[in-house]
Amino acid sequence: MSPRLSVLIPTFGDAHTLALTLAALRRQTLDPALFEVVVVNDGSDPAPYAELTGAVYPFAFRFDSLPENRGRAAARNRAVALAAGELLCFLDSDVLAEPRLLERHLAFHDRRDGPAVLIGKRYEGDWAVLAAALEGAPLTHELAGPRHEDFRFRVPGRDESPQEWLAGAPWVFALTNNVSLPRQAVLDAGGFDEAYGTRWGFEDTDLALRVHRVLGDAAFGYDPLAAGFHVPAVRDLANLQQDYGVNLELFRDRHRCLDAELVDLPAPTEVTRKIRHYRQALAACAEHGVGRLAEVWPVLGAEFGGRAVLWQAFGTDEVPLGERAVTHDHGRPRSDSNLHLLGTWSPYPDGAFEAVVSVDVWRLYEQRELSRLLRVGLRQAGEVVLVYTHGPAVKALPADLPVLTGPEFFASLLRRRYPQTRTEHFGEITLFRITAA
Secondary structure, three states: OOOOEEEEEEEOOOHHHHHHHHHHHHOOOOOHHHEEEEEEEOOOOOHHHHHHHOOOOOOEEEEEEOOOOOOHHHHHHHHHHHOOOOEEEEEOOOEEEOOOHHHHHHHHHHHOOOOOEEEEEEEEOOHHHHHHHHOOOOOOHHHOOHHHOOHHHOOOOOOOOHHHHHOOOHHHHOOOOEEEEEHHHHHHOOOOOHHHOOOOOOHHHHHHHHHHHHHOHHHEEEEEEEEEEEOOOOOOHHHHHHHHHHHHHHHHHHHOOHHHHHOOOOOHHHHHHHHHHHHHHHHHHHHHOOOEHHHHHHHHHHHHOOOOEEEEOEOHHHOOOOOOOEEOOOOOOOEOOEOOOOOOOOOOOOOOEOEEEEEOHHHHOOHHHHHHHHHHHHHHEOEEEEEEEOOOOHHHOOOOOOOOOOHHHHHHHHHHHOOOOEEEEEOOEEEEEEEOO
């Protein structure tokens, strides 16, 4: 009988933790005939794994090695190719499964009518957890306390109402330390992107985003009882941070969208909150006519029309911008010259534009995003122009969308950071013109 669930584990030079991971899988409540374990060694010395590969397991087990170190994406792709189950459960080689983990993953998929993704929990283990694992004790929820909490899920109502915090961007939480989905969904999404290489981070987030684009929010679920414990480790955090930065840049450039732009160091719950906030803000701007370029074109057109300008506004196709213009217009279809970005990250090189101009949309930015818009804009152009209109459109925005008012006070905030800021008034239009020092 073929297994229904394939547990896929990449490994690299960590046979010591893999031994604990496999021991925990021996204790699963799921019938071992229903699952297999596929381990792929990512090009490290296979000798330390000899005892593990020669052992007898109650479940089907296979071990394969890549000829060279190519990274977790390549190792996972190889494991997917070897998998016999129609469902895949991705685990890391240093995650020790709670006894019911696989049973709960399989039960989730059996309850669904179509393809779905289950996000499990990963407790951060400490030395006491490691001691229990070394003694051969099963790692159950009774061992977990507040200090072990998964950093992704530190939100009110975490376990009672997961769909509230999963909404909009559940893929942010779908890390491959404990997640399951159909094998076909992985193949349909194109598998893991091996361009992330041997660096740490984002190969799993990238896949989850592509799966989400096909399956949507409703396909993603969360089960706090499908849990594992992360083995504590000694890490080179400086190198990991450098890897993270390189792969984050690659991830953003791969997708060039607002969702990827907002992924950053804050906890995933904060990232998904921001994604929901800015989607709501942009939709409200489109609905109420905020940020319409045509309304300010009589003031801006003579100076900026035909120039190499990055425009952030709505209705950018209604005025003669010229061939050198690029837009972030969320009211028009996305294209190579009209990316749906906030401008807090950009694929364009430094000095690509003569100016970056944002019409009112910037007034709904939170502090972090507004600061980044200015910093990124000044790298790309000699000047950032923030357009503030005094008309009725902004006043029509929903009350739960905080919007910047008080232009005089804002001018003083700008000048404290950018003393060279100039303010110009044209009736109901105010321009804040910021140039690099």
